[in-house]
Amino acid sequence: MLYIIIACSLLVAACLYLVLVPFFGRGGLAAIAETETGxxxxxxxxxxxxxxxxxxxxxxxxxxxxxxxxxxxxxxxxxxxxxxxxxxxxxxxxxxxxxxxxxxxxxx
CATH class of the missing domain: 1.20.58 (Methane Monooxygenase Hydroxylase; Chain G, domain 1)
Structure with a gap:
């Protein structure tokens, strides 16, 4: 049972990582912040x-x-x-x- 919980936690963490990386990469929030200033x-x-x-x-x-x-x-x-x-x-x-x-x- 513990293995299932750990596997599900890792799967959720991986999904969150894949979803959030574009926002903090070069084309995401960094680019938005750059265009807000100029x-x-x-x-x-x-x-x-x-x-x-x-x-x-x-x-x-x-x-x-x-x-x-x-x-x-x-x-x-x-x-x-x-x-x-x-x-x-x-x-x-x-x-x-x-x-x-x-x-x-x-x-x-």
Whole structure:
């Protein structure tokens, strides 16, 4: 009887593991958390591509297509701007570190 309980427990643990691993892997909750902080440009481009396909197949009206496309392009522009601001912040921090390292080297 004990063997059956242990086997069932291991089976339940294995099933839970297989169900929960995708959420904590690269494409699961980690990717969701990454996109919450900043929308990935790739997703915006994919959405615009799907929108264009819908427009070509006459699934949406021309007015809806243009308004949605404009909003996606606005999102892409904001995402690019945010990434450039982060790059500028990193560059400033690197320059500060380099200047401190340069003054430390010349002071010796």
């Amino acid at each position: 929308l990935e440009l790739k997703h915006v481009y994919e959405s615009v591509n799907e929108l264009e396909m819908d427009a070509l197949m006459n699934k949406i009206s021309a007015d809806d297509f243009h308004s949605l496309k404009e909003s996606y392009y606005r999102l892409a522009a904001e995402t690019i701007k945010e990434k450039h601001e982060v790059d500028d912040d990193i560059r400033d921090a690197l320059n500060l570190i380099r200047s401190k390292a340069g003054t430390a080297d010349t002071g010796q």
